[in-house]
Each structure stands twice: as C-alpha cells, then as structure tokens.
Amino acid sequence: MPAARIDLAGRSFGFLHVLEFDAIRAKTAYWRCECDCGPDCLGIITARATRLLAGITEQCGALGYRKDPDRPAQQRHDPAV
DSSP: OOOOOOOOOOEEETEEEEEEEEEEEETEEEEEEEEETTTTTTOOEEEEEHHTTTTTOSOTTTTOOOOOOOOOOOGGTTTTT
C-alpha cells in the first residue's frame, strides 16, 4: 500500500511557493514551485518534496549558494578553503 502524500500546494519554502503536484518518479514526489528570488529568477521549477520539507531547497538557484557564516568552511564548498 503506498504511503500517503503530504499536500504541499499553497505552502511556501524560502523563495518558493508550491503551485501543484507534478509527479512521482523513483518513489519520490515532485512539486511544481514558483520562485520570486529576484530579477534573474528562473520562475517555475520542480522540486522534491523531501528537500522542500527539510529546508534544503528554498530557491530556484539563480541566487547561487548563500554562504552561512555559522556553517563550517568544509561544508560551504568554499574554493578558498
């Protein structure tokens, strides 16, 4: 019996606003999201539900990786380290 899917439609995660369910691929739910991160924004993206709920995916990628000063350097993928 398949697990119940959590309805994320209408919720926001960072700059992403979930529009609708997209598909299930390889037992993973994907949702269509609209991003409003700024002028270089990619607009509509598809994101994994697990990454949205965990706070990993919060924008379309146009902003790039925001460095968190509280995060250790080896986890920031900083080329200067």
